[in-house]
Amino acid sequence: MDHLLFGDNQFFGVNHMSEEKARAQAMRFQDTSAIIDVLDIAYDTGIKTFMCTTHDRIETVCDHMRANPQRYQDFVFYPCMPYAHKYANAMTDYGMLGAIKHFMPNEGFIDAAMRGGMSLAKKDIEGITTLLIDAEMKMFQGLKTPVIFLQNVVVDLLLGLGFKDAFRIFATHVKARYNAEPGFITMNLPMLLDVLDEVGIENPIVCANINKIGFRVCGGVEAYERALHERKFRAIAMSVFASGAIPAKEAIEWVCQQPNIESIVFGASSQTNIHKTWKLVEQYWKASAQ
Amino acid sequence: MMIKLAVVGLGKMGLSHLAMIKAHPGVTLEAICDSTGYVLDVLNKYTGLKTFSDYSSMLNEAELDAVLIATPSRYHADMVKAALDRGLHVFCEKPLCLSVKDAEELTALAQQKGLVNQVGYHYRFVGAFQEVKRLLDANAIGTVTHVLAEAYGPVVLKPKGSTWRTQRTEGGGCLYDYAAHPINLVNWYFGEPHGVGGTVLNSIFSKETDDEVYSTLYFGDGKSAQVSVNWSDESYRKMSAKITIQGTAGRIYADRQECQVFLRDGATIPQGYQTGWNVRYTTDLTEPVWFYIRGEEYSSQLDYFVRQIQQKSGDNVNSFANAAATDRVIAMMIADAEKGPATGADSASLAAPVHKQLSLSGRLLGLLRGR
Structure with missing residues (x-):
């Protein structure tokens, strides 16, 4: 994985500090071309990985990349699934079982129909899970997706429920079907590492909030520090600026000093901020390697 | 244990x-x-x-x-x-x-x-809304005169099949599901209103319940609160509740992410605040939790x-006592909406909040004096 990955919160009106700012961003990125413009800046700066939710609008970004293979020959997607809002809404409308049925392909694919129907009947989540993964992955056909993530809302819901098998099923399917590394996003890093160990997922890629002020690090700053020092996993730090609460230089310098971090994922909308973050990471990553 | x-x-x-x-x-x-x-x-x-x-x-x-x-x-x-x-x-x-x-x-x-x-x-457990409570308890914006309590979000965006959530009789609808939250915040901050008026419970897409809710809540001392809620608003990514409070010494705006406070000259300035604009973000106001989902x-x-x-x-x-207060306001709103709007014929019998209102002659006098 590269040291710096590009995130997508800024494109979809997600901002943990201000609803006004979130709305302004949603307006600015109304057209996919505005998203592509920013991705181009990141790509040309040297940030070649786009870590994005399986939001419907990402499909048009994928179309653009597929249409211009020369321009984007090193472009890499790290899909993060599922886009939880559509499932949460479906659950409100149809209940849990109805929501699952709603997202199942219901015709055309005999295999899918069998996997879906049989697993529903047998209360076997393996078939259902793999079908849902395949549905989410459809938009990335023909593009590079070397790491595929399970989103934090789902990871943490499964973690809380104790639905441990789901992590194993996800990891196995992602490896077998997409030849990709499974990744897990979480707000509860120490607890998740224990469970991934338990189900035999070795040296997992885990993306979690890692920032100087301990914003949204559940289990506490000390447990996070212990995990980074002692546990065998490949950490991706997110929310390193804590939504802007930490000045950029201070934030990056601190993250680069932490052990065991393989990548930082960040979101930005301007050339200035993309360049600035890139330079800071170059500077402090090298400094900490010495 | x-x-x-x-x-x-x-x-x-x-x-x-x-x-x-x-x-x-x-x-x-x-x-x-x-x-x-x-x-x-x-x-x-x-x-x-x-x-x-x-x-x-x-x-x-x-x-x-x-x-x-x-x-x-x-x-x-x-x-x-x-x-x-x-x-x-x-x-x-x-x-x-x-x-x-x-x-x-x-x-x-x-x-x-x-x-x-x-x-x-x-x-009531959101850092920014808790900060509002602290500010009000410290009398930071003086005497509150008006409140705007809002919630918007994308729940019902088209006509739907029938579930308990689509029927008012089962507790479905924007009033019970969405409006209950801002009403409950108003109850927390200012207690129970003594009356409600102008309630609109309107359907946009739902057949058997409301999708938008508007109402005015009247409090004893001339204070009023307007409730404005719509759960068929897709321009919001998810439910967004917000509150704006006008006081004699300033104004407070808060949503889940931040608390923006304007304090006038002469306001009682709470610790850490200053005259003019103040903004507190969720990153400062939020206490850590043992486990996080959403x-x-x-x-x-x-x-x-x-x-x-x-x-x-x-x-x-x-x-339960606090929640019952919100249930009572909801019941008043349903009764008010059923009564329908005041018309010219019966407006004379309506109890308008006269407190603090100047008579026409008083207002004219004020104008002449340059007030």
């Missing part, structure tokens, strides 16, 4: 409560209960949880200290009562009841039995419930 708890109702809210409370270090999850056998079987198969499809059997068989009820609203009253009768502490999703009488009886029963009783009005407030309210049981506390920021 570990609290032995059961979760009842495994819809969207129930599942997320279950995941959080099961991870709580002070709780052992003894049972889950839902009427859908399928969901129970899957959870039992993969998590080993003890399941019941019948609530009474669960109460008879499981050894419990507390229950968390997240069933459709119309079942709340009977289920809460059955739990209280057995001496169990109760956390119930909002709204508490669809009938004010039920809510008041449950409040009395819980108090009489000395049991912890809490309702899931989670906005917002600290959901975790915090459950942790608070557990601690109230451990400390045998009779006081609760989200008690």
